[in-house]
Amino acid sequence: MKRTRWLALLAALAVVAAGCGGGEEQARPLSIMASWGGDEQAGFFEVINAFTKETGIPVVYESERDLPTVLPTRVAGGNPPDIAMVPRPGIVGGFVADGVLTPLTDLVDEGILTSNYAPAILDLGTFDGEIYGLLAKANSKSTFWYKPASFQELGVEPPETWDELVAIVDDYVAAGKTPLSVGGLDGWTLTDWFENIYVRVAGPEMYQKLFVTHEVSWTDPTVVEAMELFQEIVTPTDVKLAGGAAGTLSTGFIDGFDVVLRGEAEMYYEGGFMSSFAAQNFPELVGGEDYSFFPFPEIKPEFGKPVVGGGDVAVVFNPTDQAAAFIEFLSGTAANEEWATADKGAVISPNSAVSLDVYADPLKRLEAEQVVAAEIFVFDGSDLAPSAVGGDAMFTGLQTFIESPDDITGVLEFIEGAAAGAY
Numbered sequence: 001m002k003r004t005r006w007l008a009l010l011a012a013l014a015v016v017a018a019g020c021g022g023g024e025e026q027a028r029p030l031s032i033m034a035s036w037g038g039d040e041q042a043g044f045f046e047v048i049n050a051f052t053k054e055t056g057i058p059v060v061y062e063s064e065r066d067l068p069t070v071l072p073t074r075v076a077g078g079n080p081p082d083i084a085m086v087p088r089p090g091i092v093g094g095f096v097a098d099g100v101l102t103p104l105t106d107l108v109d110e111g112i113l114t115s116n117y118a119p120a121i122l123d124l125g126t127f128d129g130e131i132y133g134l135l136a137k138a139n140s141k142s143t144f145w146y147k148p149a150s151f152q153e154l155g156v157e158p159p160e161t162w163d164e165l166v167a168i169v170d171d172y173v174a175a176g177k178t179p180l181s182v183g184g185l186d187g188w189t190l191t192d193w194f195e196n197i198y199v200r201v202a203g204p205e206m207y208q209k210l211f212v213t214h215e216v217s218w219t220d221p222t223v224v225e226a227m228e229l230f231q232e233i234v235t236p237t238d239v240k241l242a243g244g245a246a247g248t249l250s251t252g253f254i255d256g257f258d259v260v261l262r263g264e265a266e267m268y269y270e271g272g273f274m275s276s277f278a279a280q281n282f283p284e285l286v287g288g289e290d291y292s293f294f295p296f297p298e299i300k301p302e303f304g305k306p307v308v309g310g311g312d313v314a315v316v317f318n319p320t321d322q323a324a325a326f327i328e329f330l331s332g333t334a335a336n337e338e339w340a341t342a343d344k345g346a347v348i349s350p351n352s353a354v355s356l357d358v359y360a361d362p363l364k365r366l367e368a369e370q371v372v373a374a375e376i377f378v379f380d381g382s383d384l385a386p387s388a389v390g391g392d393a394m395f396t397g398l399q400t401f402i403e404s405p406d407d408i409t410g411v412l413e414f415i416e417g418a419a420a421g422a423y
Contacts, residue, residue, distance in 0.1 A: 029058045030322040033074075034085035034312065035067040036345075043345020050338045051329050057322050075100055080317035083326060085136055087312050089124050090212060090384050095315065096127040102316045103130040107324035112331050116353045120377040125313050133313035136330060137339065137347035138371050141192050141271040141308045141380060143293040145257065150266050158294035162200070162229065165297045169233055169240060172266050179240050180233070181265035183256025184248040184402050187395025189270055191382040192308065194398060196269075198226040199306045200299035204376050211381035211390070214423040218416035219409075227401070227408045229299065235405045245403050254281070261291060269296070271309075272348070272367035288362035295370055306376035310383065311350070340368075386422040393418035 036044055041063055048059045062081060064070045068091055074080050075095065086092050095101045104113065104125075113122060113131060125133025144165075146158065151168075154175060159165040172179035183189045199207045202222040209215035210223065217223075238244040242265040243251060251259065253270060254277045260268045261282045268274070275287050285291060295305045314330060316323050329335050336349040337358050348368045359365035371377070382390030397415045401408070 028320070028322060029060045030083070030320070030326055031060045031062065031081040032083045032085070032326070033062040033064055033067065033071065033081040035063070035065055035087060036085070037063045037065065039345040041345065043339055043342035043347060046342045046345075047330070047335050047339050050335065051326060054329065054334075055325050057325060059326075075317065082318040082320060082323045083314060083316055085312040085314055086133065087310070088383055089133070089313060089379055092125060092133045092313055092315055093127055095317075096130075096132050100317060101132045102319040102323075103132055104134060104316065104327055105131055107316060107319060108328045108331060112328060116331055116333075116351050118350075118352055118372065118374065118377075120307075120374050121350045124377065124379065125315075133315045134327065134331065135311050135350045136314045138311035138350040138377075139272055139309050139348055140367050140370050141310065142196055142296040142305065142370070143270070143272045143274070143367065144296050145260065145268040145270070145274060145291060145293045147260070147266065147291055148289065159297045162297050162299045166233055168267075173239055178242050178265040179267055181242040181251070181256045181259040181268045182234070182248045182402070183251050183253035183268075183270070184399060185251050186253045187391075187399055188382060189253050189256070190398035190402065191390065191394045192271070192380070193230060193269060194226060194394070195308045195378075195381040196296045196306075197229050197299065198223065198381070199308060199376070199378055200296075200303050201226045201229065203300075203303050204306065204378050207378055207381060208384075211384040214419055218412045218419055223412060224408060227412065230401070231405045231408065234402065237402065237405065241402075248402055249399055258282075261285060272363070272370075275361070275363040275367075288366075292363065293366070304375060306378060307370060307374040308378055308380060309371065310380050385419075388422040389415065389419045 034044065048061060052058055067086070068088060071080070071084055071086070080100070113134065121135050122131055124135050125131055151157065154168070154171055156168050156171060159168055169179040198210065206216055206222055234240055237248065241248045242259050257268045257270065257274050257278060258281055259265050261278060272293070278285065278291060279287060298305050314327065316327060333351065333353045336351040336354045339347050340349045340354060340358050348364065348371055350371050352372045356365050356369055359368055382394050384390065393415045397411045401411045
């Protein structure tokens, strides 16, 4: 068993330490690189400290905000960290192709991974049939925010399907209320809308082919179908969107939710992280009671309710015993519960062995349940695509769509023009 190997290492180190006068000899430090600073770093340090306390292995942490740029340079220079927390699966795939990563199953028993993580989670770090990366923390971008009291007044329940969502939008319009707020000033909120619609229309394989490999064109009928559904829910913009098109495009993502919490609109779509901003800006409101979320509704039954999300994938460059010990620790319940309950920087754990009871916040508990139970989990598509597409072209194109929702063809041809030169 792999666990026996690194436990033997720790025992040997203890013997050496005893022979050198009571602990002067230390285990070789384990180096870990991630992009986290501030509260995120503080939360991860609680995991690191627990690991060192259990194993005696010291950890050297490197915070690198521009990790997607710096890490490949370090690898090319022959000086990678032992472990890195990579924010994009595509980067992991590149490292796998270069032959610089160690399969995690060379370090820990595969059963540890398969018993604690759903197939949809493990698939994110699986390449050529081998598990090279482990989703260490996650978030859902398939959370649709609403006010339970408003739904009760309207006489509706959280929708299960897109058609039911559209019906609620229409019911609000009929009641003289503004159904939606959208923070379109930040173009990525619009890409999140599209991604959730598209994966429900075309499924995860087509999603990958659109964003990752560009085997699917932006003018493909599936993309047009997704945009027509998007069009259905936002038009006419001056009736369905708070502030109309102009107001939408001048409203940031935090302010977009504030509009709903102030009572100026009824629903807001964005990720589970919005609960933190709501708590900061409206401390008098109770999360889970005054505002909550339902999963982004199903469009086609065969795809159900996929989770579009993000997170960081742990990968191993140097297959030392210390690295093996950390991956095994990170895969277990204790580390994940430590991180999920951190005083600062608490995260949603994709580890299915973590009890939902550890989440004191009911909204975090609801988000964790959604992530762990996901049969389909895909990464944020705009982050998977080249930046010229996922950032510049999609941002501009979808903001133009809000201004001119009838010009779907023009919008998609614009994005395809950028994609044609970016892959």
